[in-house]
Amino acid sequence: MKIDISHVAKLANLKLSPAEEKKFGDQLDEVLDYFTKLNEVKTEIVQPIDHITGLENVQRQDVAQPSLSQEEALSATRKTHNGFIQVEAILESGDH
């Protein structure tokens, strides 16, 4: 099994240099080889783990609680505009 590094990097929104692709490729091939060890374990009738200590359906009342102000929530944001986070344009002008 080999990982198509450039395809996976695109899925993960990571830009890798050719040197990184080569290095990670070699290192991760070795790791994937190691994973084949799990094929020795029969798991046809085993239930996968969900929550490890068995909690399920944790709910709370839908009541408003004090929270961060807009100013605090934006305090670590570099580019803001009128109290909003400013992002790069996704659509070109002329798109509808």
Added chain:
Amino acid sequence: MVDVTNLTLQDASKMLSSKQIKAKELTEAFLDRTKKLNEKLNSFITITEDIALKQAEKVDKLIEGNQKLPPLAGMPIGVKDLFCTKGIKTTAASKVLENYVPAYDSTVVSKIKDSQTVILGKTNHDAWAHGASGENSDFGPTKNPYDLERVPGGSSSGSAAAVASGQCIAALSTDTGGSTRQPASFCNLVGIKPTYGRVSRYGVMAMASSLDTIGHMTKTVWDNAQILNVTAGNDTNDATTSPRPVEDYIKEIEKGVKGKRIGLPREYFDGLDPKIKSVIDKASKELENLGAIISDISLPHTQYGIATYYIIVPSEISSNLARYDGIRYGNGRDSFGAEAKRRIILGTFALSSGYYDAYYLKAMKVRRLIRDDFVNAFKNVDAIIAPVSPTLPFKIGEKVNDPLTMYLADVYTVNVNLAGIPSLTVPAGFIDGLPVGMQVIGPDFSEKLLYQIGSAYEQKTKWYKSKPNI
């Protein structure tokens, strides 16, 4: 005058409440040592001198006013830089968040603040907690105070080095696959990895959400129990926390081990370095002399732990780190270091279309078998003792270019996280001047028992009294 930086939390608390020392004097002594040693050890990313001194003065006012002091009042503590601290830079030891200042406190930080702790600063670690040596920090490796050429363990490298060298009296850490226990073991400290869901992770950068736990590092077992008394409990901001009531971990901590059944899992000893094996064998003899009943047990799926863990972890990492896009806060994804990139790639692959069943689902099934091994073992024994690390603290640079070898360093710690159960590590001796730790592992929510066993062993051996020459 005693050197207060050598004190345990228990003794420092007593001196403070009996007015033998002022909180400000205590804080100043630790700050001096922190500043003096940080160049050598690189254990702190940020030192919060002004905040610490102001808080210490506040504690002194409480004492002057004869107010009842909360359990951790005035105690100078280091906080792993993975925990959000309101108004204090929180980097996750990554260039992605090198200038990030959170607008809120993590639950654990707000609990220790309510207990009037003095936060001395933010400790270094492997970036995003990915590593077993501290070398993956984007802010440089931390050194082991027992040998500056060696790693202090990881990922909570700075927390361990700081407590061991007397830069702080205790430290907060995390444990996803051994990140508290292995560095505690490499630095002659006590470390707890609580049951999954016992301590809230709200406001702590997520690594692998189905495995992440909060840890504490201290010099003694008593000190550790005192901190867990403050931090444990249900939190509506972390839906994975348990509604079970929290026990008083200090009460009856000296109960002893008489009649306690303790298992030695043979899979953890086959092929173990004979020097480390002899340390653990000696410790099991000590426990036997104290009245414990020792027996051999088997955890048959032990050997599948690393493969299971290193499928689940990168998968969950790739999802958790997807939020760091540089749009709302922090730098862009180009700022991730090599190990984070490697894990994101591996996890994205394992979760991608067509591979989910073969990797993540398979791993979650084997994880069930690993948990069942422990559940079955605890039908016959009350607790298990085991080594923490297959090696002594290794040299800086020795494993850094070989990820698989580095991953295998976690062989004795990851199964506990996969099973969700608690484990306490306590100092168990030295080999060639380097510390060796022992794990005491128990069933879900058995932290109180683990502290009792750890305390009995510690009071007999007192390894914590050995200090590094630094």
